[in-house]
Amino acid sequence: MPGCGPFPAVLVWGHGGLPAVTEIEYGRQKQLLRVRGRNVAWVPPLLLLAGIVLLDFNTTEHFRIITWIVLVPGSAAAICGVWTTGAFAALAVVTYVAVDSAWPGQYQAGLGDFVLVAVGGLMATFASAVRVRKEKQALHFQDIAETTRRTVLRPLPPRWAGLEQAGVYLAADVDARVGGDFYDIQPGPHGTRVFVGDVQGKGLAAVETAAALLGTFREAGYHEKDLATVAERLEIRMLRHRSHTTALGRDDGERFATAVLIGFPEDTEDTADTPDIIEIVNFGHEPPLAVGPHGVRELPSGDGLPLGLADLADGAPVVHRVPLAADETLLMVTDGVTEARDRTGGFYPLARDLASGDPACGGAGAGGAEPWELVRRVRDGVLRHSGGRLGDDTTAFAVRRIRQAGGEGGEQGGLRS
Structure with missing residues (x-):
């Protein structure tokens, strides 16, 4: 950061030779997780899915946790886009069927939990759509406010x-x-x-x-x-x-x-x-x-x-x-x-x-x-x-x-x- 002090620059409006500031500022929301410019928001839900599958395979039949896979599309809804969340919802359903079918019939979670995972994925996708829409509205209002300020406080x-x-x-x-x-x-x-x-x-x-x-x-x-x-x-x-x-x-x-x-x-x-x-x-x-x-x-x-x-x-x-x-x-x-x-x-x-x-x-x-x-x-x-x-x-x-x-x-x- 240009200048001194340990805090990120929060320059909202400035000119006259003041150096440019970083993207960490008051204003436009950024994608939550990026590494070297690439969006990696899909990584945490994928790791969660892999962890649940591995844990389910390495526990006894008295401690089946495959149903927790419903948390995967739920976590994606908080940080990913609508299509990515939908993909995780479908992946969760497919993974649930595959993992649950690998157990003997008497230890399978069954149809009830399958419906829970499927409905949970649909709700997560819907929640992601609502979140993205609200974020777009918020960005639109911020653009209006910024345009208003630029109109008043001319460059x-x-x-x-x-x-x-x-x-x-x-x-x-x-x-x-x-x-x-x-x-x-x-x-x-x-x-x-x-x-x-x-x-x-x-x-x-x-x-x-x-x-x-x-x-x-x-x-x-x-x-x-x-x-x-x-x-x-x-x-x-x-x-x-x-x-x-x-x-x-x-x-x-x-x-x-x-x-x-x-x-x-x-x-x-x-x-x-x-x-x-x-x-x-x-x-x-x-x-x-x-x-x-x-x-x-x-x-x-x-x-x-x-x-x-x-x-x-x-x-x-x-x-x-x-x-x-x-x-x-x-x-x-x-x-x-x-x-x-x-x-x-x-x-x-x-x-x-x-x-x-x-x-x-x-x-x-x-x-x-x-x-x-x-x-x-x-x-x-x-x-x-x-x-x-x-x-x-x-x-x-x-x-x-x-x-x-x-x-x-x-x-x-x-x-x-």
Whole structure:
């Protein structure tokens, strides 16, 4: 597995240069038993059949166990396909007749047990058909959920709009694979805007809310010059969405979303020696972290309330303007990261882990602040800390300004796409 830590990767959604992960992940069910790519699910039922036959021949007439052969199609039904299970059911019947006929007449199990083996095989085949059908339905629903998430959380190029980015999403709901975490980048004539957040709750209702917010962000982030106006439009959209769902009779009247909105101004000098002055609006979200060779620093968290709760505050969230060094990468996470717990109930120490400087894991202390290194570090750290038991959807998103001598016309040209 790429990365560090003893747990298998469970990357459900990621891009921006993050290495591919193994097939051991949340999501599509695999055939249960495979060796070197070949399906060997038929081996256990076959071994069971051989064992029953051998045991029956090597016991006395007072301990006939050939009837146990009914377990063979039953075990096949749990791990094999319908045709394989049917084949084992027929094989069990034939084997029963052959083995039972080899004993003297007075010791044979007889017609009653034959009917038991035959009926048991038919029921096992039927059970296998039901199982396979349910698995196909489950895979279909997972595909729908994945398509829904991909529609909301659109794929982003690794290098786009003057930014290098990488993101990772770990779903707490293994079956649904959907939740309210979101992130996006929107280039425009007034610079590049980044939006990361977490909608209260899980499931399709949270995804629907995230889609509403992202739609507004993509339009307002492109057209509006002031980041404060973008923030205001996001708040209005959240209130309108809640009003609509409430009118439909759904219990979404108290739903809100924490988020952080970041603006990279277009007029920043594109040189390696000039720090950015970025704009940040924080809607009650985890504060962004600036990670670089000199350590990890927390950017202003602001005093804004989550989206949908602006009526509890006196005014709009404050727009903070902070410097971001050329060699620093901006890392944003949802509370699934910071609130991940170990067996003792301790929270995951994100900043300390990033600053630990483990070169094998791309730690910031080792001088590595590549976006894909950071999100991989967060992914592996959360899984290692929590033992793979995620209590909430977990998202990490990292961006860094692309800088080259004289600027990059191709990247900056994407700002107006």
